Amino acid sequence: MSKRRIKKVAIIGSGIMGSGIACHFANIGVEVLLLDIVPRELNDAEKAKGLTLEDKVVRNRIVNNALAASLKSKPSPIYHKDFANRITTGNLEDDIAKVANVDWIMEVVVERLDIKKQVFEKLEQYRTPGTLITSNTSGIPIKFMSEGRSEDFQKHFCGTHFFNPARYLKLFEVIPGPKTSQDVLDFLNGYGEQFLGKTSVIAKDTPAFIGNRIGIFGIQSLFHQVKELGLTVEEVDKLTGPVIGRPKSATFRTVDVVGLDTLVHVANGIYDNCPDDEAHELFKLPDFINTMMENKWLGSKTGQGFYKKVKTDDGKSEILSLDLDTLDYRSKKRASFPTLELTKTVDKVIDRFPILVKGKDKAGEFYRKNFAAMFAYVSHRIPEISDELYKIDDAMKAGFGWEHGPFQIWDAIGVEKGLEIMKAEGKTPAAWVNDMVASGNTSFYTVKDGATYFYDINKKAQEKVPGQDSFIILDNIRKSNEVFKNSGVVVEDLGDGILNVEFQSKMNTIGGDVLAGLNKAIDLAEKDFAGLVVGNQGANFSVGANIGMIFMMAAEQEYDELNMAIKYFQDTMMRMRYSSIPTISAPHGMTLGGGCELSLHADKVVAAAETYMGLVEFGVGVIPGGGGSKEMALRAQDTFKKGDVELNTLQEYFLTIGMAKVSTSAYEAFDLGVLQKGKDIVVVNKDRQIATAKAHAKLMADQGYTQPVKRKDIKVLGKQALGMFLVGTDAMEASHYISEHDQKIANKLAYVMAGGDLSEPTRVSEQYLLDLEREAFLSLCTERKTLERIQHMLKTGKPLRN
Numbered sequence: 063m064s065k066r067r068i069k070k071v072a073i074i075g076s077g078i079m080g081s082g083i084a085c086h087f088a089n090i091g092v093e094v095l096l097l098d099i100v101p102r103e104l105n106d107a108e109k110a111k112g113l114t115l116e117d118k119v120v121r122n123r124i125v126n127n128a129l130a131a132s133l134k135s136k137p138s139p140i141y142h143k144d145f146a147n148r149i150t151t152g153n154l155e156d157d158i159a160k161v162a163n164v165d166w167i168m169e170v171v172v173e174r175l176d177i178k179k180q181v182f183e184k185l186e187q188y189r190t191p192g193t194l195i196t197s198n199t200s201g202i203p204i205k206f207m208s209e210g211r212s213e214d215f216q217k218h219f220c221g222t223h224f225f226n227p228a229r230y231l232k233l234f235e236v237i238p239g240p241k242t243s244q245d246v247l248d249f250l251n252g253y254g255e256q257f258l259g260k261t262s263v264i265a266k267d268t269p270a271f272i273g274n275r276i277g278i279f280g281i282q283s284l285f286h287q288v289k290e291l292g293l294t295v296e297e298v299d300k301l302t303g304p305v306i307g308r309p310k311s312a313t314f315r316t317v318d319v320v321g322l323d324t325l326v327h328v329a330n331g332i333y334d335n336c337p338d339d340e341a342h343e344l345f346k347l348p349d350f351i352n353t354m355m356e357n358k359w360l361g362s363k364t365g366q367g368f369y370k371k372v373k374t375d376d377g378k379s380e381i382l383s384l385d386l387d388t389l390d391y392r393s394k395k396r397a398s399f400p401t402l403e404l405t406k407t408v409d410k411v412i413d414r415f416p417i418l419v420k421g422k423d424k425a426g427e428f429y430r431k432n433f434a435a436m437f438a439y440v441s442h443r444i445p446e447i448s449d450e451l452y453k454i455d456d457a458m459k460a461g462f463g464w465e466h467g468p469f470q471i472w473d474a475i476g477v478e479k480g481l482e483i484m485k486a487e488g489k490t491p492a493a494w495v496n497d498m499v500a501s502g503n504t505s506f507y508t509v510k511d512g513a514t515y516f517y518d519i520n521k522k523a524q525e526k527v528p529g530q531d532s533f534i535i536l537d538n539i540r541k542s543n544e545v546f547k548n549s550g551v552v553v554e555d556l557g558d559g560i561l562n563v564e565f566q567s568k569m570n571t572i573g574g575d576v577l578a579g580l581n582k583a584i585d586l587a588e589k590d591f592a593g594l595v596v597g598n599q600g601a602n603f604s605v606g607a608n609i610g611m612i613f614m615m616a617a618e619q620e621y622d623e624l625n626m627a628i629k630y631f632q633d634t635m636m637r638m639r640y641s642s643i644p645t646i647s648a649p650h651g652m653t654l655g656g657g658c659e660l661s662l663h664a665d666k667v668v669a670a671a672e673t674y675m676g677l678v679e680f681g682v683g684v685i686p687g688g689g690g691s692k693e694m695a696l697r698a699q700d701t702f703k704k705g706d707v708e709l710n711t712l713q714e715y716f717l718t719i720g721m722a723k724v725s726t727s728a729y730e731a732f733d734l735g736v737l738q739k740g741k742d743i744v745v746v747n748k749d750r751q752i753a754t755a756k757a758h759a760k761l762m763a764d765q766g767y768t769q770p771v772k773r774k775d776i777k778v779l780g781k782q783a784l785g786m787f788l789v790g791t792d793a794m795e796a797s798h799y800i801s802e803h804d805q806k807i808a809n810k811l812a813y814v815m816a817g818g819d820l821s822e823p824t825r826v827s828e829q830y831l832l833d834l835e836r837e838a839f840l841s842l843c844t845e846r847k848t849l850e851r852i853q854h855m856l857k858t859g860k861p862l863r864n
Contacts, residue, residue, distance in 0.1 A: 651670050
């Protein structure tokens with residue numbers, strides 16, 4: 063990568079995309095100048111205050127209102143509220159000269175070529191030569207935008223297409239203009255991956271680029287199939303959601319969220335600009351879509367689309383579905399298919415596809431038609447939109463949240479089986495696919511020496527997918543590098559003396575086999591290796607302890623066994639802390655309860671930015687029992703400083719557990735005390751997480767890691783703290799803010815974090831607090847209300863408040 067540094071960016075246009083992109087640059091520590099137009103007239107509030115069009119508050123109203131709305135939106139575009147301070151707002155008349163001092167100017171104005179060209183003409187008057195200048199467009203040809211601009215402008219100009227919301231969707235398409243320098247393309251491709259945490263894809267300057275060309279085809283194909291197969295809105299969303307590794311919003315809910323008008327705009331653009339596309343007629347809108355557009359049923363933004371939320375006569379909310387035949391809204395119908403039932407025991411999505419296409423019901427027919435159309439279409443897009451097939455898969459996974467791209471799904475079904483399905487459905491693949499099979503290549507991808515290879519159409523051979531050297535892909539090394547395996551974990555050799563222990567349980571819950579695997583991994587690392595990483599590349603790090611096991615033991619009153627199980631959990635966490643090798647936790651996604659407790663006890667945490675972390679045991683009627691309650695008491699005392707009000711500090715940590723607080727990013731986890739500043743770090747690109755964790759484990763080992771001495775110096779406040787907590791919980795229960803059972807749980811936690819009812823502040827050991835914690839946990843498991851809560855959580859996945 064070149065030595066270009068991005069310290070400050072200017073974002074021109076503060077709409078949903080502009081503000082979202084500005085927030086994401088702020089997320090990674092970049093200073094942002096966000097500019098928008100000056101209002102042409104005063105609003106009523108400004109008139110009432112006697113303001114004029116010359117007042118700065120009026121001149122910056124559009125940009126300030128847009129940014130404020132973005133920051134209030136959910137999910138939040140910003141990792142931490144303080145990061146918004148990195149954004150400075152202004153307007154395109156008073157502040158445009160400031161673009162001379164930025165390293166990258168990005169235009170994010172309305173999707174009209176004439177307006178974009180006007181903006182570029184104005185920007186060139188102030189832009190410093192050599193500054194990157196890009197357009198976030200979803201489909202306007204890049205070649206038209208830079209016409210008439212200087213040579214330096216055109217050399218440093220290209221498209222940089224973020225997907226909305228910019229924080230969460232990983233696709234970053236870089237689209238070269240006619241004169242874009244290769245250095246600029248290489249820099250942006252690398253910057254997107256390393257700094258912005260994106261999957262960068264260099265696309266060709268073709269209509270809708272890669273992601274939207276394939277994604278909109280998929281949706282348009284469904285629009286036409288839904289009538290042909292007589293499917294309901296609910297049935298399509300059932301068939302195209304998590305069962306095939308797509309987001310919960312599936313198809314029609316996603317269109318409602320994105321906006322039907324947005325989809326129609328892109329579909330029309332493809333229809334108008336791709337006359338030679340073999341699926342050209344598919345981009346023509348069906349009648350029901352035209353009617354919805356006329357009625358302004360655009361989705362969430364207009365209050366109704368394919369779904370509509372209404373209030374029933376009894377005041378409750380109900381979500382209605384659109385009947386595509388009558389275009390009337392009706393109560394939702396349950397969607398059920400025998401073929402889907404066959405996949406319920408198949409945990410890995412990739413293993414479901416061969417089952418789905420063999421289905422004998424309407425679902426099987428749907429999948430065969432759907433995949434046949436998609437496989438044919440993507441094969442014909444090479445080399446039109448991309449020379450390499452892996453870029454199409456990358457774009458669909460990163461831009462649309464698919465777990466597997468079209469060519470990966472085709473591989474899972476079998477290339478020849480896919481061709482058979484296509485033939486039966488009257489679809490014809492591109493000639494290169496038949497040539498590939500004829501030459502003896504039976505898959506689009508292969509794995510060799512831990513790296514992924516793809517079939518290169520031009521070279522007619524398997525070539526290594528570039529950019530993997532910064533990543534460790536566990537799927538690729540699991541079999542070849544396996545050191546130990548049981549039903550709960552796989553332990554892999556990452557190389558350089560570092561092991562990784564990867565959870566394999568459902569939702570990565572922590573039960574007996576996982577704990578046994580963790581202990582075995584520590585044994586192996588202490589004997590023959592230099593360090594240990596606990597990490598996986600599933601949807602979530604861990605949703606916590608196996609509460610089903612706890613429920614069974616408690617319900618059957620096997621308290622001795624439960625006591626031993628909890629002690630085993632605690633002892634394993636303490637081994638994480640007091641082993642002779644460095645231990646690194648690599649949490650991401652949901653890291654709750656026991657998953658959080660494990661991270662609390664690692665020597666270092668290398669967290670993905672999107673980590674939702676917290677001690678949530680209160681929701682099932684218990685306190686953290688795997689060392690979490692002890693650890694928060696310990697961390698509270700470690701933050702006691704001379705002059706601090708110790709009770710207040712302890713209360714903050716108490717409330718983190720008592721209110722079951724969960725961070726909405728890894729950065730918020732520092733505020734909760736579950737991550738520690740100066741020790742734990744955050745990685746923006748999750749793909750780099752395991753490699754980064756390995757590097758830190760190796761560094762700690764190379765620097766001479768010494769096994770820590772067990773703590774016996776934890777200051778607890780005894781009755782002084784316990785009295786304060788009990789008074790507080792009494793008051794909360796008396797005012798009906800919490801239930802009687804909530805109070806009982808809170809009082810048990812208070813007893814642990816105060817160190818019991820000691821008469822004065824005392825120094826105690828970790829084991830002392832662990833024993834208090836375990837005793838409190840077990841006593842709560844004897845409560846009927848606790849069992850009811852656990853049972854409710856097991857049935858619904860949601861906590862119950864008594």
